[in-house]
Amino acid sequence: MRFFSDNAAPVCPQVMEALVAANRLDTAYDGDQWSERLDGAFSDLFGTPVRALWVTTGTAANCLGLAAICPPHGSILCHELAHIEVDEAGAPGFFTHGAKLTLLTGHGAKLTPEIVNEACERIRDDVHQVQPSVLSITNATEYGLIYSAGEVAALGDLAKRRGLGFHLDGARFANAVAFAGADPADLTWRAGVDVMSFGFVKNGAMNAEALIFFDPAKAEVVPRLRKRAGHLLSKGRYLAAQILAMLEDDLWLVNARAANAAAATLAEAAGSERMVYPVEANELFVRMTSQEAASLRAQGYDFYDWGPGQIRLVTSWDQDMADVSRLAAAIETMLRLTARRSTRRSSFPSQSSP
Amino acid sequence: MRFFSDNAAPVCPQVMEALVAANRLDTAYDGDQWSERLDGAFSDLFGTPVRALWVTTGTAANCLGLAAICPPHGSILCHELAHIEVDEAGAPGFFTHGAKLTLLTGHGAKLTPEIVNEACERIRDDVHQVQPSVLSITNATEYGLIYSAGEVAALGDLAKRRGLGFHLDGARFANAVAFAGADPADLTWRAGVDVMSFGFVKNGAMNAEALIFFDPAKAEVVPRLRKRAGHLLSKGRYLAAQILAMLEDDLWLVNARAANAAAATLAEAAGSERMVYPVEANELFVRMTSQEAASLRAQGYDFYDWGPGQIRLVTSWDQDMADVSRLAAAIETMLRLTARRSTRRSSFPSQSSP
Amino acid sequence: MRFFSDNAAPVCPQVMEALVAANRLDTAYDGDQWSERLDGAFSDLFGTPVRALWVTTGTAANCLGLAAICPPHGSILCHELAHIEVDEAGAPGFFTHGAKLTLLTGHGAKLTPEIVNEACERIRDDVHQVQPSVLSITNATEYGLIYSAGEVAALGDLAKRRGLGFHLDGARFANAVAFAGADPADLTWRAGVDVMSFGFVKNGAMNAEALIFFDPAKAEVVPRLRKRAGHLLSKGRYLAAQILAMLEDDLWLVNARAANAAAATLAEAAGSERMVYPVEANELFVRMTSQEAASLRAQGYDFYDWGPGQIRLVTSWDQDMADVSRLAAAIETMLRLTARRSTRRSSFPSQSSP
Amino acid sequence: MRFFSDNAAPVCPQVMEALVAANRLDTAYDGDQWSERLDGAFSDLFGTPVRALWVTTGTAANCLGLAAICPPHGSILCHELAHIEVDEAGAPGFFTHGAKLTLLTGHGAKLTPEIVNEACERIRDDVHQVQPSVLSITNATEYGLIYSAGEVAALGDLAKRRGLGFHLDGARFANAVAFAGADPADLTWRAGVDVMSFGFVKNGAMNAEALIFFDPAKAEVVPRLRKRAGHLLSKGRYLAAQILAMLEDDLWLVNARAANAAAATLAEAAGSERMVYPVEANELFVRMTSQEAASLRAQGYDFYDWGPGQIRLVTSWDQDMADVSRLAAAIETMLRLTARRSTRRSSFPSQSSP
16 A cells, blocks of 8 residues: 555546547647636636646646746755755756755745745855845745744745745645645735746646746746757646646545545544644655564555654545555554553653654 | 658557556666666667667767767767758757867768868868768758768778768658668678667657767767766666667568658659659659648648748658658649640759759 | 057056055055046046946956846857957856857958848847847957047947847057047947946056946845956955056047057058958058068067968057067068069969968 | 965965966977976975875866866765865865765764775665765864874875775865875875875965875876866966975975964964864864954964854964964953953853864
8 A cells, every 4th residue: 555655646537538638630739728727727716817837747847937037157046955955956057057945944845934034044145145036935845844824924925025926836736725724815925925936747737837927028938948848748638737726626636535534534543742743735744664664564564764763654536545544543552552661761762853 | 631740640450558667666777677688689689789868859869979989078970961960959969068060961861982082181280170080971861862871882992091980860760761672780790880869759769869889989978978978867777678679570670661762652653753862762842833742731730831932841750651642642732733834834843943 | 669569568657656656555456446436437438427446457347247137048249350350259148147259250350230130130039049248349349440430339229229238348548439439438339338348457557457337236145246257356456556647648649649650650561452351440451471570570570470471560569660660660671672572473462361 | 474374375476486487488388497497396205106196276176186086976085074075166076076075973073094985885886876986185184283194194094995085175285294294205195195186375375285195197198188078278388486484494384384383372372172173284183262363362362263152263374473462362361351240150162162
């Protein structure tokens, strides 16, 4: 039973149906009827006129977005655990022609205005130092935490005051909206976000992500950047159709809620003491000895180790709730066994073990 | 009836079936069972061990291939009408970090060893001039001409002698193989080609192209370049599955033969005098007055004007042969009418009109 | 006797004296008293407020200027013989992050509005083709021709109408001003030039060139680009002092006039029939058989062959006029001998020989 | 009296004389007799065949060196206070086309094999993470500490074992050699260094630095990179002549010893308790209240504040030893006053104050 990645999940049926339905003659690139509906669909969702472009990966969406608002000689302030820093193979440097990522720290991969402000203060405003151009956050964060609308707005205020562009990595934005119960507008443009990647692949699509500009003027150059990066697909309708299917009847939100619910079930079973971070989206980081992890694996559960004494569980839009219940039960059983042994040998893994 | 672009055609049934069949849980990125079969499938096709990677566009395939063999301070010799120069929005400059395209001329977008050699001779071998690093050709060319195995080999010999890498833009490689009736190996690695893009999208796939390295050592860095350019899809199996379906039972060749045959039918109807270039693949460049073009359009045929006094017709893998026959008949009728009027007013469009 | 390059000439005495005079303690980088006088000195010269920065090479001046006005996805229209294309080792591609040079043809490395306009017309305004962003000319051209104020203004008008930035490579701008007898303002900003490199090294300086922005707003980012390219010298006063010395009492113009006069003397001796181009600055391209060239070399004159049947002579600010007279006489003697032989054998090298 | 930067010092007499002596006709670029002696002069100094190129700034030297050994998709491990990270305006990103600086911590801007090794261990060897390509250190460090030959060799061993290139920022290499009393070879190639910048400007030159490759094969491409970055000066002899003058009779070492001695005198006066770091080269970081700093400034001493409660003093090759003695005395007086007041009010600035 798979709990290692939401990328491993299959494509959801509505998306497959949309692909079949789009399988007809139309104009190439993004001149087709599906692609032309994207701006409108996202403008409706966000309640403001936006410019929306399809791309095939979150890395492309993030980096095209960053390239549109960060000059080559600028820097992007982000968490040291941000996906753009850790898992995009240097793509931000490629797309921005060498702009720098200035790395910040913060609990659970979250930033606060204080952290960002302090980092800005440390940079001398002279020609020798790279000046900050953009603030980038991820919501849900790389550790599954959610920025509330208020938290985003506080960062947005600071960005505005400091003259920084504001980028949102929304690979799991759906999970963030599902948890926060907020209006997508309040988590984005009303909070000062200029540009975001909106993830669909982890949430049930095949290979379509959206890049959203809340100020369409900032997007003007992006179709050229997308083409220049080899990201203008000649049969773009098959990407647009996926995204439209995900937006239809809030499928993106339905799927995210399912994944979040599965994660919450597992978190409850494991108990807050075992959680490295509170579980707010669809990722769990659980303290676990290697023996415990091995025992779960022996029972057929697949997941990643995440540093010493820690595992990561990820739930998906299609997670079988029976599997989830079985894993929850297995974890509870494991906890009881450990507790019993611990009483005898006091080897209970403590907070500080990882 | 559509004759304006093979990109407009839908996806062929076998590819859609393959997508449905691949719609199951598997490892993310290119660790899945489909992606892992690519090297083998193309090695079989070419009769030599190759390294094959999926990407989503021909631009990405060409430019990742070029970046692997051309340093930022080098130049790529190509035809001035090459797709990489004319239609990729500067992507080669982006992927190679500023390498130069040195533009050559030649009939029908074709290069010869003489043309290439002369260009090399003109470049002073000093530090002030950009030195040639790569020779790039397109087969079928941008004007639908085919390089024979012998012609490619002659260029390959020169490239080797001059220490140039040899890149092949194979957006319509299937059409070239179909016309040449040659072993794919003879049109590529046996003729000295180092790296090629192998097009599938125009030929029936949805959004999967292949990037092939005939010397796997040269591909070593490419998975990193692909990821860094945002081209590593998280659900790669849906690309690999398309390509495998296209290779199965030589579907790629079957489709290309169908498109070529449709083009040949139209070429025969129009007659060689009207052809700007001989029709060898699935593109026709036809001399035609604007009145003639308007008349065909009025009959429901869609195509592009291609400069003054010229149109372009493109046939696709799925071209309805009844449509083709109808268009052929319409062209013949049009020719007769024009001939009649021309007898009266001697206004027949001559060779030199475009 | 040296007629092969104005780069080979030594530094003129006033510049050496200025270096000695500047050899005292001051602030590093460009905070010193000399550097701070540059904007004013050039604003005076051009009769308008400009922003002026020192750099050490013409390549750096050109390419920093181009990078300030051309985005990575844009293109620079220039002559196919332009220094930025032919002799800067791809530096424009490096500094602009891959922008393209779109090459135009024209007599004597000169462009006209017709040539530029036609090139613009050929570019489709879509996302697949690189759009022109900048027009770049060289005055004096690479073949020693001068654009008059009117010619520059005609190009400037077109650039404005087309929304193109306008760059001037002024490696030999002093020679152009000396020949044209025009106000420097009329050859630059009044004619629509946005940014120029102003050459001093070929004209008597040691290693200081100027980069001039006629719209200071466009220069705002350039100090950062200069530093990022490793071109912010820590003891900048030694560059600024050179330039100020060259501006003092119009030394730049005095030196250029001397070089031009030497060239004119040689051109008169050789006669217009032998000239590939009229001699307007300090370069002569002379039709000459290899025997003739060998004979001049045997008499102690150093110069470059410039393609078959052609030599290039370059005069410098410090050219000894006695040397010049000797060479002029040697050329005249040679011409007489050739004419005599030609009468007998009709082997006079014709216009069409090169 | 100036103690704020060694860049502010004038050029030393021998260098000015060399410039005057070089002021004659010669070949342009680096074909002249001075430039051609560089390889030999540095090969003699290091006791091994090296390739040496002049450039005008330390930033250019460092970044051309890094670009030669680090691919765009790689990363450079360096201290978070390294000049390449903090004070080169993102130049490494520009020259390497977006390679990443991976920042490490360590006392006094120094790295150890443990620190470097741990950083390598943290990087997953997959396609998503940027892999380390180069280790870069600065000797003397940005805080004036010296790596001994043994310390460099230990890092060199690790670099070799890990397959990393090894770069040395030698902006103050002369000061390091002067302090360490070591053979330059032992601080560089014998310790595994592949490429270094060798600083002369801070040490008495005008605008010439050297870029040294201990494996000439690695330098092969560098003349092209230098030209492409606009760093090939047309009158290169004036750079080469400076460097040769600095090497003559070990002037570089004589100058560095003078600067180090001045710093040592001041350090002794201030006492080790006040030093943030031991003084090993020509920079002192001294704990000082703002009142104390103000008092020194009132006496005519110029220097920078360096964060709260700290100042930086830099001594130069030409430092007047009378000034140094006066400042030393002023510091001692100040310390006595502070001590007296501190006895009364116990306000002595403690270790932890900065």
